[in-house]
Amino acid sequence: MKNIYFIPGMAANCGIFEHIKLNDSKFKMHFVEWLEPSKNEPLQGYCKRLSEQIVSENPILVGVSFGGIIAQEIAKIIPTEKVIIISSVKDPSEFPIRINWAKKWKLYRFFPTSYFNLFEHLTKKLVSSKKIQQRIDMYQKYLSVRSVNYLDWAFKNVILWENKNPVSNVYHLHGTKDHIFPHKRIKNAHFLENGTHVMVLVNARWINKKLEEILEK
Template identity: 25%
Template sequence: MSEAHIYILSGLGVDRRVFNKMNFKGLNVTYLDWIAPLPTESISCYALRLAAKITTERPILIGLSFGGMIAMEIAKIIDIKQIILLSSAKGNNELPKLYKLISMLNIHKFIPSSVLKSHHILSYYFFGVNLKEHKMMLKQILQDTDSKFLAWAIQQILNWKNRTIPNNLIHIHGSRDRIIPIINVAPTFIIQGAGHFMTVTHAKEIETIIIRIINENQCHP
């Protein structure tokens, strides 16, 4: 078994189901489940509370989408061995400029959570899913998303300010990501043809890269 302890943070409102198609056998993996945010809690304070669940020294963090942003905040709090971002952003400069406009106009506050949680042709388009199996998984995930957590997290994403980038960072991103378009991103690895749901649609390709990165880490303490 790998000596490194790996903590995985899933995307906005979702859980470990989006990693079900990946085989992490032989790796010491813990999924960091979301905790309920406190009223008006900042992303940095939330990351501090979540970081308390990390019990090993110098872990490897893997963060998907919003989980990657939280992982970036945790990396400011504890000493980490490495951070791997999936379909995420290293800083607010990698997020679409449209997000800043939405934040300034407070548009997101007028959109009911029921709309954000609904599954339809647009949600399939933005997440980059085409197969019936993937659509069903996305549908279930959206339905299971906690509305209060969703509203809080969207607020944090739209107002996220981060320019601190650790040296030990790997960024894996899909070439057809429509939620965090690659035009704004400088990834280490590009998954060709993959969208924002790439841990499901391109699981084996991403699994291979992650395992190679972690194995290389064993040779470079």
């Protein structure tokens, strides 16, 4: 039986994988939980600590968004059979231009992560739109890792990621309507037409099918 370890996106909990269903006679699913980073902790050091949750030999890693970056870094630390990234990037060349500008000008230092919860709270109180209320409810359910220290650290490490010595066993699932990592800059991926950055939640049937195909290779 193959062991599959799932890593959620930035600020997300493992509930985002609730619709992922694999053949349990072939695959055992495990979930990696975010740790609180120490101040100025290097990405590699953080990934080393996170990898301690992975106790199986030669596992398969599945990471969403920032979790996909983390999965690739963990695969440089421990042997892995495969790395599957969803709604993520394989190297900085796939970043949108705005992230490259943020890196050049070190704009991550000014991102107001401390206002994240306050903005959400006020929006829910003041906006009557049912659709927006539902979206905020979804964010509250799945985006529960919200310490200012963690968010500041994560934003900085996404923007500064360079992916030196990239791993070769990476498979990529991506949506053509991803607003975080636009698909026009993404290379060598399986694309879901009209899939968005949250397709792991709303297009789980397609994700499940593609995961099974990749896992059987």
